[in-house]
Each structure stands twice: as C-alpha cells, then as structure tokens.
Amino acid sequence: MVTIKNRVVVPLEGAETPPEFITFNGLVEEHVAIVFPQLKPGNMPPLVRVHSECLTGDTFGSLLCDCGPQLHEALSCFSREGGVLLYLRQEGRGIGLYAKLSAYALQKKGLDTFEANRHLNLPEDARSFEPAAQMLKALDVNNIRLLTNNPDKASQLEEYGIGIESIIPTGVYLNPSNRRYLEAKVRHKKHTIPL
Numbered sequence: 661m662v663t664i665k666n667r668v669v670v671p672l673e674g675a676e677t678p679p680e681f682i683t684f685n686g687l688v689e690e691h692v693a694i695v696f697p698q699l700k701p702g703n704m705p706p707l708v709r710v711h712s713e714c715l716t717g718d719t720f721g722s723l724l725c726d727c728g729p730q731l732h733e734a735l736s737c738f739s740r741e742g743g744v745l746l747y748l749r750q751e752g753r754g755i756g757l758y759a760k761l762s763a764y765a766l767q768k769k770g771l772d773t774f775e776a777n778r779h780l781n782l783p784e785d786a787r788s789f790e791p792a793a794q795m796l797k798a799l800d801v802n803n804i805r806l807l808t809n810n811p812d813k814a815s816q817l818e819e820y821g822i823g824i825e826s827i828i829p830t831g832v833y834l835n836p837s838n839r840r841y842l843e844a845k846v847r848h849k850k851h852t853i854p855l
C-alpha cells in the first residue's frame with residue numbers, strides 16, 4: 661500500500677502560493693507529487709498532470725520532444741488555479757536516459773521513436789501508470805480532470821480506480837525538430853495532437 665511519507669512546502673518561482681512536494685512510502689521509484697492549493701472556488705475535481713521525466717526536455721529545453729513546454733504549461737496553470745503534478749521518474753518512457761539517447765542516435769538514422777526502442781530490444785513504452793493511481797489514492801484524490809494528449813494514461817488510471825471527469829489536451833508545442841516525434845505519437849499511440 662502506498663502512503664504519504666512527507667510533505668514539504670517549497671516556494672517556486674511564479675507560484676504565489678507555494679506548493680507542497682510530497683513523497684511516498686511503498687513506491688519502487690522516487691516519484692514525487694507537487695500539490696498546488698486550489699485557488700479557484702467550485703467543486704470541480706482537481707486538475708492533474710501525470711508527467712514522465714525527460715531530463716533533456718524538462719531541464720535543458722531540448723527541442724526534440726514537447727515535454728519541457730508541457731511541464732511548464734502545467735506548472736503555470738496549477739500556480740494560478742491549483743492542481744496536482746505527479747512527476748514520475750520514467751525517463752525515456754521508462755527505458756532510462758542512456759537508452760533514450762541511444763534511441764535518439766537511431767532516430768537520426770531514420771527510425772521513428774517507437775521503432776528505435778524496438779531496435780534496442782526494449783519496449784516501445786515501458787511505463788505503467790499504476791504508481792500514479794496509487795499516489796492519487798494516497799492523496800485522497802479519486803476523481804480528476806486529466807491534462808494529457810495520451811489516451812493510454814486516462815485508460816490506465818481508470819483501470820487502476822481513478823475516475824476521469826474530463827481529459828484536457830495540453831497545448832501543441834510543434835517545432836521543426838520534434839515534428840516526426842509528434843507525428844509518430846499520433847500515428848502509433850493515438851495522441852490527440854492536432855498537427
């Protein structure tokens with residue numbers, strides 16, 4: 661059973677009311693929840709973003725993917741309205757940083773993002789979103805509005821017992837370097853990205 665281990669208030673640039681960083685007992689990886697206080701009155705279920713770690717995009721602003729802008733969109737939206745960011749340590753869709761960089765090298769040779777993983781004898785997508793559902797339950801959040809373009813996130817969360825009141829797509833963060841990546845997500849995994 662996953663339970664809350666610790667809650668620490670961390671002031672963040674741009675967030676008038678600082679969020680809590682919450683750690684958990686019972687998870688295999690060190691996933692963290694960042695909980696922004698509800699600032700908009702009403703009884704809507706909280707906005708939630710389940711974000712998989714992307715060192716290159718989230719931290720260094722890589723243009724090969726859309727992770728960085730999606731993360732910053734969620735942070736600025738939650739700072740204004742409130743919400744829960746689950747930051748999952750699932751670098752490279754769960755295959756890890758070195759394997760993701762190997763997959764990038766293969767993409768330079770023409771493979772798409774999913775073919776590149778397979779070429780490395782790795783799953784196309786090694787993530788399970790069960791830990792996200794466990795974290796939400798530990799936070800007593802059982803019904804959510806989910807910010808994602810990935811239909812698999814919503815269906816896995818429902819399968820693991822989280823009610824999805826609505827799915828809100830993120831912005832479209834297209835640039836010349838990530839076009840093939842976004843197209844592959846739409847083609848293979850039915851991501852809702854209007855390209």
Ligand SMILES: Nc1nc2c(ncn2[C@@H]2O[C@H](COP(=O)(O)OP(=O)(O)OP(=O)(O)O)[C@@H](O)[C@H]2O)c(=O)[nH]1
Pocket residue numbers: 710711712713714715724725726727730750751752753754755759760763764773777807808809810813830841845851
């Ligand atoms: N293996 C691999 N992982 C990648 C690649 N590009 C980005 N990632 C990882 O993909 C994960 C993000 O997955 P995405 O498919 O972009 O988006 P998503 O999380 O499924 O869906 P959204 O909720 O709409 O963002 C992060 O963990 C990134 O590190 C790549 O070319 N190969």
Ligand SMILES: [Zn+2]
Pocket residue numbers: 714716717718725726727728
């Ligand atoms: Zn990324």
